[in-house]
Amino acid sequence: MNTQERINELIEKLALHLHPEGGYYKETYRSSESIDGEQSLMTSILFLLTSENASNFHRIQSDEHWYFHEGSPLTVHVIGENGHEKRMLGLDFTKGQSPYQLVYKQEIFGSEVQELNSYALVSCAVAPGFMFRDFELFTRQELLNQYPQHEEIIGRLTAE
Numbered sequence: 001m002n003t004q005e006r007i008n009e010l011i012e013k014l015a016l017h018l019h020p021e022g023g024y025y026k027e028t029y030r031s032s033e034s035i036d037g038e039q040s041l042m043t044s045i046l047f048l049l050t051s052e053n054a055s056n057f058h059r060i061q062s063d064e065h066w067y068f069h070e071g072s073p074l075t076v077h078v079i080g081e082n083g084h085e086k087r088m089l090g091l092d093f094t095k096g097q098s099p100y101q102l103v104y105k106q107e108i109f110g111s112e113v114q115e116l117n118s119y120a121l122v123s124c125a126v127a128p129g130f131m132f133r134d135f136e137l138f139t140r141q142e143l144l145n146q147y148p149q150h151e152e153i154i155g156r157l158t159a160e
Contacts, residue, residue, distance in 0.1 A: 007050055007119050014046055021058045021110070021137055023049040031129060040129030049074060050119045054112040057143060057157050061134040064103045065125045072118035076101050077157060078109045079143070079150050089122065090114075108138065110157035 001009070010016065016024035029044040049055055051072075057079070066076060066089055073090030089111075090097035103109050113120050140158035144151060 003117055003119065007048070010048055010119070010121060014048075016046065016048055019047070019055075020135070022053050022055045023047055024053075028123070035128050039131055042125060042127040043129035044123060044125045045130075047122050047124050048119060049111060049113050049122075051113045051116050054157055055110050056159060057108055057110040057138045057154065059106060059108050059136045059138070060126065060130065062105050062126045062128050062130065064130075065127075066101045066103070067123045067125070068097075068099045069121040069123065071120040072113050072115040073097050074111055074120040074122060075114055076103060076109055076111045077153055078103065078107050079147050079153065080108055084150050084153060089120070108143070110153075112157065 011024055014026055016026050019025040025045045025047045027043060027045050029042070031041040031043070033041045035041065068074065068089045068091065073088060073092065076087040076089060078085045078087065087101040088095065088097040089099070089101050091099055138158060140154060140160050143154045143158060147154065
């Protein structure tokens with residue numbers, strides 16, 4: 001089975017849908033317990049990114065823990081006042097990868113598969129639980145106005 005066939009199989013068998021930030025996802029868990037009667041204590045998704053379909057820069061109001069399942073290594077890019085940080089998700093410890101990475105609430109982040117013609121399947125657990133009302137997707141110009149020194153990565157992980 002080639003890479004594209006595997007991507008298609010994962011999308012079909014896992015019933016994944018397009019995510020607004022890029023990639024494909026399916027919510028797999030939403031806690032029945034809530035903080036305020038509305039926001040769940042935790043949510044979790046399966047998330048598939050491909051070389052051609054990255055996760056664009058966005059921000060949420062909860063911590064998000066990423067877990068690697070299969071495919072190529074993934075880079076979670078975080079930009080902010082402290083610069084540009086690369087958090088490597090994968091299984092090759094000699095290359096600084098880890099099978100899990102944490103993105104803290106209010107960090108601006110996006111992700112991309114490291115290898116061409118490939119994919120990465122991960123899970124993301126969010127606590128307190130993810131709510132689209134807390135989801136902020138950035139445009140290229142918004143981020144360039146704030147972080148012009150990161151033009152290269154902003155250009156790759158934003159829409160115009």
